Amino acid sequence: MGRTHPVTGPPDDDLPRTPDGPARPRTVHLSESGLPAVVERSDWDEGWVLRIGGIEQSHVDLADPSRISHEYLRRIAAAVDTVRPRGEPLTIAHLGGGALTLVRYVQATRPDSEQLVIELERELVSFVVGALPLPAGTRLEVVVGDARDRLREMPGRLFDVVVLDVFSGEASPPHLAAEEFYVEALEHLEVDGLLLVNVGDDAGQHFIAAQAAALEAASVSLGLPGVWMLTAAALVERSDFGNYVLLAGGALAAADIDEQSQRWWAAGPHPAAVLDPEETARFVWRRGR
Numbered sequence: 001m002g003r004t005h006p007v008t009g010p011p012d013d014d015l016p017r018t019p020d021g022p023a024r025p026r027t028v029h030l031s032e033s034g035l036p037a038v039v040e041r042s043d044w045d046e047g048w049v050l051r052i053g054g055i056e057q058s059h060v061d062l063a064d065p066s067r068i069s070h071e072y073l074r075r076i077a078a079a080v081d082t083v084r085p086r087g088e089p090l091t092i093a094h095l096g097g098g099a100l101t102l103v104r105y106v107q108a109t110r111p112d113s114e115q116l117v118i119e120l121e122r123e124l125v126s127f128v129v130g131a132l133p134l135p136a137g138t139r140l141e142v143v144v145g146d147a148r149d150r151l152r153e154m155p156g157r158l159f160d161v162v163v164l165d166v167f168s169g170e171a172s173p174p175h176l177a178a179e180e181f182y183v184e185a186l187e188h189l190e191v192d193g194l195l196l197v198n199v200g201d202d203a204g205q206h207f208i209a210a211q212a213a214a215l216e217a218a219s220v221s222l223g224l225p226g227v228w229m230l231t232a233a234a235l236v237e238r239s240d241f242g243n244y245v246l247l248a249g250g251a252l253a254a255a256d257i258d259e260q261s262q263r264w265w266a267a268g269p270h271p272a273a274v275l276d277p278e279e280t281a282r283f284v285w286r287r288g289r
Helices: 071-083 101-109 124-131 147-152 179-186 206-221 233-237 257-267 277-288
Strands: 002-004 026-029 036-041 048-052 055-060 091-095 114-119 139-144 159-164 189-201 228-232 242-248 272-275
Touching (some): 026 124, 036 124, 055 101, 071 101, 071 228, 071 242, 071 257, 091 147, 101 114, 114 147, 179 189, 189 206, 206 242, 206 277, 228 233, 228 277, 233 242, 233 272, 257 272, 272 277
Parallel strands (some): 091 114, 114 139, 159 189
Antiparallel strands (some): 002 139, 026 036, 036 048, 189 242, 228 242
């Protein structure tokens, strides 16, 4: 079912490399989606990007894995930073791998963390690591397959953090964009664990409203605190396309949750919005009408 992925080592082909990445773009054809995946230099800095079907999915800074470029992922990282004391290792599951940007961040900021990636595209992780090796010491288990199916094969396995990063508006997998799956994901958390859900949505924001409502219902059914939201301030003020990060789980019952939320806001990117459960509910009501 799963395998431990090598964190460094030679690439899986004989293409030339430089010390900090491939010497020229690397490409693989993904069997599940049928799309090409490309790793190449970023157009605007010294980092690297993963593009799938021509769309940028991830950005990686090999020189400094703690530097995150994409705004939504910086918000996720800010929340991960407050789950446990600074530097303390985590057990974390990533549902959707991309270029393993968050895996790299967790290893850089919390060495010895135990990390699991569940990725639908069987070629993707080995392709990414072959082009862009992980930081030394990364403890990563890779499981290929559907996130819901694979989690069901891990009864009783608990994590400090679960990150779900597979949604893209109305085209998202319906069996994952459901209250029932949120219940299953929340049940894989430690008592004080945190579920983070990245939701990309189009103008109108109906999908994010539906997902926030479904996650709230799942949380209520398990006796957990209400859902928080992190996003750009402009997306709260107007109905536009963008990314939203939903937070759920027992970690939100912490006595210092207000202090944590201030840290989430301070981490940006700015202008930032941090919505508590009541504010999130109002957002859902406005967009869900």
